[in-house]
Amino acid sequence: MLASQTLGGPSRCGRVLGPPLDKIIKNAAWRKHTHLVSSCKAALDKLETLSDNGLSDPTSPLLGISSSDANFVLNPIQLALETNYAKVAEPALECTFKLFSFGLFCGEIHNNVSNPILYKIVEGVCTVGGIGEESLELAVLRVLLSAIRCPCVLVRGDCLLNVVRTCYNIYLRGLNGTNQICAKSVLAQIMLIVFTRAEEDSIDVPIKTVFVSELLEFTDKTLNEGSSIYHCQNFVSEVMNASEGVPDLKLSQPSKDHELQHVELKVSKWEEVEEIGEEETKEGAETGSSGISKIREDGFLVFKNLCKLSMKFSSQENDDQILLRGKTLSLELLKVVMDNGGSIWRSNVRFLNAIKQFLCLSLLKNSALSVMTIFQLQSSIFMSLLTKYRTGLKDEIGIFFPMLVLRVLENVLQPSFVQKMTVLNLLEKIAADSQIIIDIFVNYDCDVDSPNIFERIVNGLLKTALGPPPASTSTLSPVQDITFRHESVKCLVSIIKSMGGWMDQKLAIQKLTVGDSVLRKSFKSDTSLERYSNLTAEDGTVPDCELQQEVNSELSNAATLEQRRAYKIELQKGVSLFNRKPSKGIEFLINTKKVGKSPEEVASFLKSNTSGLNETMIGDYLGEREEFALKVMHAYVDSFDFKSMDFGESIRFFLQGFRLPGEAQKIDRIMEKFAERYCKCNPNSFTSADTAYVLAYSVIMLNTDAHNSMVKEKMTKFDFIRNNRGIDDGKDLPEEYLGALYDQIVNNEIKMNADSSVPQSMQANSLNKLLGLDGILNLVSWKQAEEKALGANGLLIRQIQEQFKAKSGKSESVYHSVSDVAILRFMVEVCWGPMLAAFSVTLDQSDDRIATTQCLQGFRHAVHVTAVMGMQTQRDAFVTSTAKFTFLHCAADMKQKNVDAVKAIISIAIEDGNHLQEAWEHILTCLSRIEHLQLLGGEGTPTDTSILYVPKTEMDEKLPRPQSLKRKGSLQNPAVMAVVRGGSYDSSSVGVNNSGLVTQEKINNVIANLNLLDQIGSSELNHVFVNSQRLNSEAIVAFVKALCKVSISELQSTTEPRVFSLTKLVEIAHYNMNRIRLVWFRIWDVLSDFFVSVGLSESLSVAIFVMDSLRQLAMKFLEREELANYNFQNEFLRPFVIVMQKSNSIEIRELIVRYVSQMVLSRVSSVKSGWKSVFMVFAAAAVDERKSIVLLAFETMEKIVREYFHHVTETDAATFTDCVRCLIKFTNSRFESDVSLNAIAFLRLCAVKLAEGGPVCAGKSADDDSYIAVVTKNDSDLQSFADMDDQASFWVPWLLGLSELTSDSRLAIRKGSMEVLFNALKDHGHLFSQTFWIAVFNYVVLPIFSGASPVTQGSPTSKSPRSDGSPWDLETSVAATQSLVDLFISFYNVLRSQLPNLVSVMAGYLKSSIQGPASTGVSAIYRLTVELGSRLTKDEWQEILLAIKEAASATLPGFMKILRTMDDIKLPESSRSSTTTTETSSEQGLTKDDIEDDNLQTAAYVISKMKSYIAVQLLIMQVITDMYKLNLYFLAAPNIHVIIETFSSITSHAQQLNSETVLQKKIKKICSLLECSEPPVVHFENEAYQNYLNFLQDLIKNSPSISRELNLRSLVAVCEKILLIYLSCTDYNYARDKKSVETPVTHWILPLGIARKEKMAARTPLLVSALKALSCLDRDSCRNYIADIFHLLVDLVRSEHSSTEVQHALSNIFQECIGPLIMQ
DSSP states (O other): OHHHHTTTOSSHHHHHHHHHHHHHHHHSOTTTTHHHHHHHHHHHHHHHHOOOOSOOOTTOSBTTSOHHHHHHHHHHHHHHHHTTOHHHHHHHHHHHHHHHHTTOBOEEEOSTTTSHHHHHHHHHHHHHHTSOOHHHHHHHHHHHHHHHHOTTEEEOHHHHHHHHHHHHHHHHHOOOHHHHHHHHHHHHHHHHHHHHHHHHTOSSOOOOOOOHHHHTSSSOGGGOOSSHHHHHHHHHHHHHHHTTTOOOOSOOOOTTOTTSOOOOOOOOGGGOOOOTTHHHHHHHHHHHHTTOOHHHHHHHHHHHHHHHHHTOOOOOGGGHHHHHHHHHHHHHHHHHHHHTOOTHHHHOHHHHHHIIIIIHHHHHHHTTOOOHHHHHHHHHHHHHHHHHSTTTOHHHHHHHIIIIIIHHHTOOSSOOHHHHHHHHHHHHHHHHOHHHHHHHIIIIITOTTSOOHHHHHHHHHHHHHHOSOTTSOOOOOHHHHHHHHHHHHHHHHHHHHHHHHHHHHHHHHHHHHHOHHHHHHHOOOTTHHHHHHTOOOSSOOOOHHHHOOOTTEEEOOHHHHHHHHHHHHHHHHHHHHHHHOHHHHHHHHHHTTSSOSSHHHHHHHHHHOOSOOOHHHHHHHHTOOSHHHHHHHHHHHHTOOOTTOOHHHHHHHHTTSOOOOSSHHHHHHHHHHHHHHHHHHSTTSOSSHHHHHHHHHHHHHHHHHHHOTTOOSOOOHHHHHHHTTTTBTTBOOOHHHHHHHHHHHHHSOOOOOGGGGSOOOHHHHHHHHHHTOHHHHHHOOTTOOSOOOOGGGHHHHHHHHHHHHHHHTSGGGOEEEOOOTTHHHHHHHHHHHHHHHHHHHHHHHOOOHHHHHHHHHHHHHHHHHHHHTTOHHHHHHHHHHHHHTTOTTOGGGOOHHHHHHHHHHHHHHHHSGGGOGGGHHHHHHHHHHHHHHHHHHSSSOOOGGGGOOOOGGGOSOOOOOOOOTTSTTGGGSHHHHHHHHOOOTTSSSTTTTOOOOOOHHHHHHHHHHHHHGGGSOHHHHHHHHHGGGGSOHHHHHHHHHHHHHHHHHHHTOSSOOOOHHHHHHHHHHHHTTTSOHHHHHHHHHHHHHHHHHHHTOSOHHHHHHHHHHHHHHHHHHHTSOOOTTOOHHHHHHHHHHHHHHHOOOHHHHHHHHHHHHHHHHHSTTTOSTHHHHHHHHHHHHHTOSOHHHHHHHHHHHHHHHHHSHHHHHSSOTHHHHHHHHHHHHHHTOSSOHHHHHHHHHHHHHHHHHHHTTSGGGGOOOTTOOOOOOSOOSSHHHHHHHHTTOHHHHHHHHHHHHHHHHTTOSSHHHHHHHHHHHHHHHHHHGGGSOHHHHHHHIIIIIHHHTTTSSOOOOSOTTOOOOOTTSOOOOHHHHHHHHHHHHHHHHHTHHHHGGGHHHHHHHHHHHHTTOOHHHHHHHHHHHHHHHHHHGGGOOHHHHHHHHHHHHHHHHHHHHHHHHHHHGGGGOOOOOOSSOOSSOGGGOOOTTOOGGGSOHHHHHHHHHHHHHHHHHHHHHHHHHHHHHHHHHHTGGGOOHHHHHHHHHHHHHHHHHHHHHHTOHHHHHHHHHHHHHHTOOOOOHHHHHHHHHHHHHHHHHHHHHHOTTTTHHHHHHHHHHHHHHHHHHHHHHHOTTHHHHHHHOOSOOOOOOOOOOHHHHHHHHHHHHHHHHHHHHHHTSOHHHHHHHHHHHHHHHHHHHHSOOSOHHHHHHHHHHIIIIIHHHHHO
């Protein structure tokens, strides 16, 4: 024991080497292994002499020993391994393992030159591994793994390949299952070591241990014998752990060591595979070898050889199974490498090219195999490539995705179950990575030159989910079909879920980096952060897109991708149209600018054919005879260069791009142009183009004849030559030439793409043509029974590789990355339809809980994505479908899946409520139906309508109470019957459209299904409504709108009105009442319209309930404090106003008045802007047709004014105006005059309060939009003046209201309002500013008189109404004018400028031609001048006098027009008449019957107007006279002149009227008939001249300074007219004779008749006055003017007089005036 411990000497190496060498000596055969034994003994002796000296020889393979000694002591180990003898090899292997594990070996093991002893030892270990000894296999694997793992040794090049080959062979040739698993595990661990070191470019790196169980995922599951996996895992872990802690001897090399010796790449024995693409391999090796480290060089070498081994094919049937296992193992190892690969595969060009050149080629070749294990491994490797390396493999993935995935996915009828399940699992993994899904769509579906992979995935999953078509034959069993359907749905759910997760992630990042403001501008998502926080990486790997932005990738925005996507869609549309109708397709492509307009550009597009054009259709188009198509064909042919080409090869080359059409004429045109082009390129080939044309036809015919199986008798070479004799311009072509051409065609068919004639979808055709996969996809036979070598297709594979190279340099190969969530819009547009169909069909047809749950999850995620992205149509489609599947509209057919759909609806409402918008209606409809069904399923559950509040006086109508289905006799209830029958989803109420019979079975089904709804408690339903507090401002408005619609639907139910949603509306309003004002205003805007529309419902109970709900809300809202100048309370109470104004129900109107009264009186201190609506309600009640409503409202108004008036005005000043308007409305009450009078009294009180300064402190309301003014005329003008003064603005409605009341038809109201108005103005007018006073006077006071006495010119029977139809009586007019004048006098200093307006009003009375108003006006003017005479200026006097003058003359035209109506009245002639005594003629014999009634009435009207006119004119003269006398000393000369003109005008009117003798006769006759007095025409004339004469006399006497001469002339003129008037009475022809007779004529003096004497008697006083006035003239005046009237005086002397006073007066004139003049 002691000897064994000291065996090998004191050194570390000796302690490790000693015991194994001793054991070798003991186990060796002395004769056979003599040299080995002696070598071992010598080594032991040598070790005894060695010790650890601390010095290290860099060239020594052993630590602490010199190079020569190391070679010496290791030689026995080498020899032992080379013996291939198990007993000897076993201790050698153990020793080697320890040396590697303990880190005693050091150096680089590459070949026999660099480190021969270590190289030979490793080679020896590999040799031992090949002897087939099971007992040694594990030891060999242990040594090899420890050698690779050892951080002090670098196994490289051929040695590394040999190690891998040895493990490989142990796995393939071994018979022990455990050993095989260990060999696979060791190989996998070696791959991890090699490529982890290559990744870091260092030896000393942490290496993770493989998991053996993962290596058995696809294969070798049968090798697991009990605890084999556990044993193998321990085996690998032991080796890996044994090498830990070994010191780093600095053998790891830097990443860029240019001094390293490059490895000579050569193929070992295990690599004897077909040299496919060898040139490319060598080229890649040469280009990539420069500047790469040894470690990475080894990794590249191993990877390349693994790929080659995976492509190895053999024709030896006996080796097929082993070869298949080897291929499988290679793919598994490649999978390990790819799964654990890092950034080097993306950043290092050589490694990335290795994937493209070797791995992709391997996948391409192995895709032809039908072995499921191979396919599964390919799929797994492809998944790794897609996950980690897609940025650099865009084109390759574009090929393999359709080849490996889509081809299988789209095979619906006859797929392989395992294969398709593999694809579905692969798609599920892909779908779980959201970034992969996004990248696929961006880089392929949005790329013009790439296939629509995402679209085909979704459509393929849809086809699988729907299953085989009904009439088709499928190889699938029902179980397999269902499995496929469910898995495909699962994949679709994963896709939409990943899209949602990616969207939430990006929005969360956007919200964190940019801020809330930017997020609101894009997509409002309150749940994004929460969703993002739940996202976890399942595999822990870093996605490819997050590692780096490669040189071949770029960040693209959504706008660019949208353009590319749109371009691609239009291009595909044009190609599809071309493949149906070529001409239409070309036209479309040109119009959409996808192809140029010139024939050359179209020809280039057809020739390149990169978009999937059908070759047959290309040929048909080229053969068309239309002008443009013909030009395109010519350009197409001219684009070929046939120079120096053989004729047969030219035809072959020409026909590669299209198929010749079947019509002979089309072929003729194409071949004719081909011949012309060929001869142009080869001018010396034929005599003429005709020769080439005929020969081309012959070649086409020969090709068809030789290669068509339908042709039995083939054309011989002789026949071909014979058929072409004489075609060269009458000569024969050389037979050798024709014979060679014949052989060329027969031996090598001119192939046209056969698949173009087979009908297939444009999508697949486009994809295959696009990627050049027509050949390779035909190569891949999914039913292949044998695995054969694919060497014959090497050319095709080489072509695909060349395509990869060509595409890698194009800009189209750039890999795009996008972070803009807007890209999801385009993705959703592609996938939403298939997803909706798949989810809907599965949910409808399947009752499997897992499948239906998946579908509902899909609906939820789809709603989330479409809602957040704002895609309304798609969102509503998903929400509607989910709602329909609740089957709440057909309870008899409900199942558990429908209840799950209900739960999904609730989840959608809670999670995505912020984005549902219009879709809320469907969700809330479902909630309403749930509640209805739960209500019917309960035992005596009280209906929510039982809370209806109906006043006792209105109990005649109530809502019906719902009954439980379980209650006896419930089926008699129509509502219950409707639920049992069921109905369509879109019907407003369940069961309305279904009138089928109700069976007991159906009733039982409904009862059972209602029990299912017990899973959904009321708390879940309420949660949706409670959660409304969390909705954003846009969402809550949409939510309320939808709830209003649902509530209206409930209330309008024909079977049973329900109030569930209505009560929820009240709750929602309560929950959200604390939102900011702007949001709450928008919410209430919706609720207000709802309450109004429902409040106007024909159903009394519904309307009452709504009003009561509104009252509850209002009471709660009024509890909130409102600041000044806000209008929210007013808006809140507005529904009461509108319903009050529009409702036809007396009960509702009375209820509103009661509610409003109750609210105001109980919350009076809280009411602010709400007063406006309160007063509007009472104003509407004031004019109500129901007396009780008026009295009830006025009772509250009385209390408000008396007790709470300070609340009305304390906050919002505008409420005072509303209160005034309301009171004014009450003054118009039709029922009680007491109400009206009390309202006026309250108005007086308001004026007192206002005068005391009540509402001034609050300021004005900024939002006084409720000017429902009682007076609409001039109020805006008045308000404009009032705006200048806060105090004045409150008076406006008060003044305007009372002003209007003055025209009320009720005398008491008129008087009361006028009294209040003028008293208030008189008492409080001092508070007004001058500007406001003027406005009040013009727009309040004067309009009262605007229609008091209008000039009537209508029919004789018309009265004199005011402008609004309410006439004033004389008493009112008198009082009003007196008040007006008093008001003006009181505030004369303020209103002085308004004197013209006042005078205008008074003059209006005078213009009325009615004695009563005229008397009023005259009195007012007189009083005005009496009070203000001394204060009036001459201009003001002039204004007054001119107004009187204008009033006196203004009525004349109208009056004369009335008089002229008498001209049309014809009176019958009297029975006796005399021409000589007309003045005494009698009217005997004339009666009323002789005159028509209309004429008689007209005449009576004219007589009446004459009397009024005369009276008014006399009043005017009287008031002028009185004014003059009273204010004589204040009048200026201009004023006197106006008075003179006025008198002159009136006297002229009087004389003119009296001169109408004919008219007077008619009037006299009619008056006698009517028995009425005649108009005092003569009296009018006498009085007019008398007043005028008196005025002039007084003027001359009292105002001599005012143009005395002018006044004297006027006096003489007046006297002259009087004399003439008198003389005309004495002699009928006096005036006429004076004008016509110039010479004196002698007349007989006859006695005067009675009539003339009467006239003279009437004129006598006036004549006497005139003569007296003349006699009073002084001598100078008499001298000046007596000549003008002397002849008249003489005539008077000659005339007969009826009175002696005339004679006395004449005598006085002659004595006093004329006599003295004569005596001088």
